[in-house]
Amino acid sequence: METLLQQLINGLTIGSVYALVALGYTMVYGILGLINFAHGDLVMVGALSALQTMMFLMGVAPGMSPIAMLTLALLVAMPVCMMLGFTMERLAYRRLRNAPRLAPLITAIGMSFLLQTIAMILWGRSYHTFPQLISTTPLQPIAGVFITPVQIAILITSALIMVALILLVTRTRVGRAMRATAENHKVASLMGVDTNAVIAMTFVVGAALAAVAGVMFASNYGIAHYGMGFMPGLKAFTAAVLGGIGNLGGAMLGGITLGLVESFGAGYIEDLSFGFLNSSYQDIFAFIILGLVLIFRPTGLLGERVSDRA
Amino acid sequence: MLPDQSQAILELRGLSVSYGGIQAVKGIDLALFPGELACLIGANGAGKTTTLNAIAGLLPLAGGDVIYAGERLNPVPAHKRLAAGIALVPEGRGIFTRLTVEENLRMGAYIRRDKVGVEADMEKVFEMLPRVKERLPQVAGTLSGGEQQMLAIGRALLSRPRLLLLDEPSMGLAPIIVEKIFEVIQSVAREGVTILLVEQNANLALEFSSRGYVMESGAITLTGSGEALLADPKVRSAYLGEIG
């Protein structure tokens, strides 16, 4: 029972982070039919620019409270990623709107390499210790079940962000314009919607979520690195496909589900593989799931017909 | 009421539009006067939709000018033409199928900031289209074709257009629904909105229009009053399915 609860907590935490990243993939796909493979690298940029900010603050204001420092780090990381997201769309993807589908895809992969290379030049190849400003000392709410304050922070923050995003998309005028643009750019522009601005905003919002996710990820594991966006990016993409790409609720559900599968799977992977694999192979579950979804339910858990966008 | 004939609300001067290298509209001239209901008829592929889309700013021009209320619209992007007063109900209706009926209507009022006015106009649309009101919370994709067409027209009206462009509102609908749609179009026209109507159903369109334009292979080949065109033997044989 304790093990089960523990795996639930761990799975929900990492799943929330996947969900935040998956939302960025799915929003861009929903509005452009584009899979922005560079999105995962924004997670890395978010974490490393937050790290840079913290180092700077520790130098100039060593007595600053951890919460203030974390907030300031986010206030730098988010705009940095938002600007990158905006720039990617403006300089590359916008020009490729009417290009054959392979062109933006290859561009996205190239963009991903570009971001990693720039990060490698700026921050080097080494793994950096990420200051864990929120304590990682586990609390024990129930005997035998541990939860760290940073996990609690991740769960609460991501829940709040997801609720805010749902309200933005379903209840506001801008959200309505986003959904209208996602369905039909031309008709949306006939309604007076500046669809270019809406598309740019979608990239920017997704990038902000990625920045937050990056800070969460690095805070949870205490490490940042120029290649750290790759795996969460791939998993978040899997989560988005699992939930039904293009569908916001699906990205959230897919992220959480993937987090849970990984966390529970990690506990049993040794038994499942007859002792051949240990829990460090837990990444395998994401790709088993991706394979299964693509075979048995290509539209994902909550997805509509994928073919209605082309 | 006689429409003010002094200045055209819309003028096309030598308008040309191409897809790739192929010219779909070949230098047409057309003038619409305030308050009039005019129609543009022609066979499949004549270039009617292309013309309307170009007026709405969805397509770049290969040549010529779109003049609206005395102003050259060529450089104005589509999303700003609505604010100028031009609304297009596109071919195939262009309903946002995943939005609710109410959200579709609100999209029509997207550029408006006068909440009170929007609510009042909503009521007016409901009066004109009672079927739409019954279905406000429904996802618009579940509406019948006729209801979708009504919704598309209602949505366009919520922007308070001065010029309404309608692309084949009767397409694919049963005669009894078409009749209703034409009643709505007439009542909109009576309110003083200038209308350019594209139709396959030339008989009906000409009957209601003060002026008609006949388009063939990207060029306007004939123009005249609705009555005159209805009586024209060439029109009758080519577009009205005249037997014998």
Ligand SMILES: Nc1ncnc2c1ncn2[C@@H]1O[C@H](COP(=O)(O)OP(=O)(O)OP(=O)(O)O)[C@@H](O)[C@H]1O
């Ligand atoms: N997106 C496009 N790309 C290339 N050619 C096009 C495109 N749209 C229309 N055309 C061509 O332009 C010409 C005019 O088409 P348009 O749709 O304007 O005709 P229409 O008069 O509206 O016909 P219909 O009555 O069938 O709707 C046709 O020859 C058509 O094949």
Ligand SMILES: [Mg+2]
């Ligand atoms: Mg047409």
